[in-house]
Amino acid sequence: MTERPSAGPMRATFLALILTVLSIPLPAGAEQRASPLGPPRGLQEIIDEVNGAARGMKWLVDFTCGCDRESLAWEALARSRGVPDSILGDLAELRDPEEFGRILYNYPPRFSMLTPKAKLGAWLRFAAAPDASASQIDAALAGARTLDHRTADAVEWLSDPHREGDRFELMRLLPELDLEATPQLCASGLSWVRAQLTRTYRPTQSEPESYRGLEIRLGVGQPLVALQWFSNHGYRSKQTTKILVTDHLAVTQFSAHNAFTKIFTNQFNNLPPQNPIKS
Secondary structure, three states, X not given: OOOOOOOOHHHHHHHHHHHOOOOOOOOOOOOOOOOOOOXXXXXXXXXXXXXXXXXXXXXXXXOXXXXXXXXXXXXHHHHHOOOOXXXXXXXXXXXXXXXXXXXXXXXXXXXXXXXXXXXXXXXXXXXXXXXXXXXXXXXHHHHXXXXXXXXXXXXXXXXXXXXXXXXXXXXXXXXXXXXOOOHHHHHHHHHHHHXXXXXXXXXXXXXXXXXXXXXXXXXXXXXHHHHHHHHHOOOEEHHHHHHHXXXXXXXXXXXXXXXHHHHHHHHHHOOOOOOEEOO
């Protein structure tokens, strides 16, 4: 097994602490540590120490310090002391590629810790932070635009069922990110827009509301801005446009009503045949 990159001195120092808790059988040729265990211990005490080591290594893995060799050694030792496999899931998880850099790449504690490997969402968190300065917002958006995986990250974000609650953070910044208007991105994005339009309160003909009222009801994700972005890039949804025009604009009072409605209907009618999204 090829071990993943480590963080040098920080990793060595931390592992020196956790590896001295128990006697670890190292690979052939490596120096063997003397056992600090002393008299035989109870199974629960050993399990507690194994779990503590797993938590320590989890912190390292979260920040891209690979612990494959050490986690395997702890697993082997735990089994030799009678620890059941059901307890060892956390150790095995440390070697899951999806766990490597989970915090550093997705939720870095500081702006200065962002790297080109960080996910698009990590950069946008610092652009959307309530206390973000103008310079930080500009720097975060500029950094996000340089990511070669930003469009793939956006598609993943919009497709992840566990991230439905924060998709608006992506969509409200959509025009600022220089994303590639791929069919996957546009289909996922228009699906989000359609969901926002469908779930938003629809005023009645007898009690129409202002266009500003419509914007407020649709929320900070600004689905109308996103809809216009997709339309400008040649992707329009007949169903989404119909919901907007018939269910919202038709009962909205504002002077540009007719012109605004015409823009969306004409854009769909003039849609190039290679880029329709019919849902």
